Amino acid sequence: xxxxxxxVIIDCDTGVDDALALLFAVRHPGLDVRAxxxxxGNTDVDGVVRNTLTVxxxxxxxxxxxxxxxxxxxxEPVRTARHVHGADGMGDLGLPAPTxxxxxxxxxxxxxxxxxxxxxxxxxxPMAPLTNIALLLRTHPEVVGNxxxxxxxxxxxxxxxxxxxxxxxxxxDPEAAxxxxxxxxxxxxxxxxxxxxxxxxxxxxxxxxxxxxPRLRMAGELLAHRDPATSGDPTPTGxxxxxxxxxxxxxxxxxxxxxxxxxxxxxxxxxxxxxxVDRRPRHGESEIHHGPANRPWWTWGWGWTRSGT
Numbered sequence: 001x002x003x004x005x006x007x008v009i010i011d012c013d014t015g016v017d018d019a020l021a022l023l024f025a026v027r028h029p030g031l032d033v034r035a036x037x038x039x040x041g042n043t044d045v046d047g048v049v050r051n052t053l054t055v056x057x058x059x060x061x062x063x064x065x066x067x068x069x070x071x072x073x074x075x076e077p078v079r080t081a082r083h084v085h086g087a088d089g090m091g092d093l094g095l096p097a098p099t100x101x102x103x104x105x106x107x108x109x110x111x112x113x114x115x116x117x118x119x120x121x122x123x124x125x126p127m128a129p130l131t132n133i134a135l136l137l138r139t140h141p142e143v144v145g146n147x148x149x150x151x152x153x154x155x156x157x158x159x160x161x162x163x164x165x166x167x168x169x170x171x172x173d174p175e176a177a178x179x180x181x182x183x184x185x186x187x188x189x190x191x192x193x194x195x196x197x198x199x200x201x202x203x204x205x206x207x208x209x210x211x212x213x214p215r216l217r218m219a220g221e222l223l224a225h226r227d228p229a230t231s232g233d234p235t236p237t238g239x240x241x242x243x244x245x246x247x248x249x250x251x252x253x254x255x256x257x258x259x260x261x262x263x264x265x266x267x268x269x270x271x272x273x274x275x276x277v278d279r280r281p282r283h284g285e286s287e288i289h290h291g292p293a294n295r296p297w298w299t300w301g302w303g304w305t306r307s308g309t
Contacts, residue, residue, distance in 0.1 A: 134179035188248060208223065
C-alpha cells in the first residue's frame with residue numbers, strides 16, 4: 001500500500017478467527033490499529049479480553065489499548081460459541097495468560113475517545129456481535145463525523161449458521177445490528193457468503209504450523225482449527241473467517257461489492273436475526289401497493305476479485 005496507514009479500530013469477540021484478524025491487523029504496515037474493544041460472543045467478555053491481550057502480546061503489539069465492553073446483548077441473554085472455539089475461546093491451544101491488563105475505561109468510552117482524537121477519519125472493523133457499536137452510536141452520535149466507514153463481519157444473504165437464515169454475530173444481538181444500519185456512514189457487510197469462501201491452501205497451513213517463528217506457528221494452528229476436518233485430516237484447508245474483513249479494509253478492490261438495501265428481522269421466530277438482502281432487479285407488489293420502504297443501504301460484499309488478499 002502507498003500513503004499513510006489507515007486508522008482502524010477493531011471490535012471483537014476474540015475466538016480463533018478474530019485472533020487471526022488481530023495478528024494480521026497489527027502486523028500490516030498499511031493499518032494503524034488505534035484501539036481494540038471487546039464484547040461477549042464467541043466466549044464471555046472476560047475471556048475475550050484475556051484472549052485479545054494474549055494475541056497482542058504474542059504479536060509484539062502490547063501498546064494498543066484494549067477495553068472491556070458489553071457482557072451481554074441489548075435484549076437477549078449471552079450465548080457463546082465455545083463448541084466452535086473451544087473452552088477458552090482460542091481453540092484450547094494452551095496459549096499463555098497475558099501479563100498486561102485492559103485500560104481502565106469501558107469500550108464505549110475508549111471508542112469515543114479514539115475516534116474523536118484521530119487526526120483522520122477512522123474505519124471501524126466490528127467482527128463480533130454489534131452491542132458495543134450500537135451503544136456507541138446511541139450514546140455518542142457525534143462520533144459519526146469522524147468515521148470514514150464501517151466494514152463488519154456479519155449477516156448473510158443466503159443460509160445462516162446460527163439458524164437456517166441468521167449469521168451468528170447478527171443473531172446474537174439483532175437489535176444492535178439494526179442500530180448499525182442507521183449509522184449514517186458507508187457500511188460494507190462482509191457476510192457469511194464470503195466468509196466461507198476465503199480459504200488458505202492446506203500446504204500453506206502446514207508451512208505455518210511448522211514454522212520456527214512463534215507468531216507464524218500460532219497463525220497456522222489457528223487456521224488449522226477453523227476447518228471441521230482438522231481432527232481427521234493432517235493437512236486441513238484453513239478458513240480466514242473474520243480476518244477477511246480486515247483484508248477487505250487493506251485491499252477494498254479485492255472484494256466485489258454491490259449496494260443493496262438490507263434490514264434485520266427483529267420479530268420472534270425462526271427468522272429473527274436474518275439480514276434480509278433485497279437483490280431484486282425491480283420493485284414488487286409490496287412496493288407497488290404500499291410504496292418503497294425507507295430501508296438503509298449496505299454495500300454487500302460477495303466475493304474476491306483476485307487472490308492474495
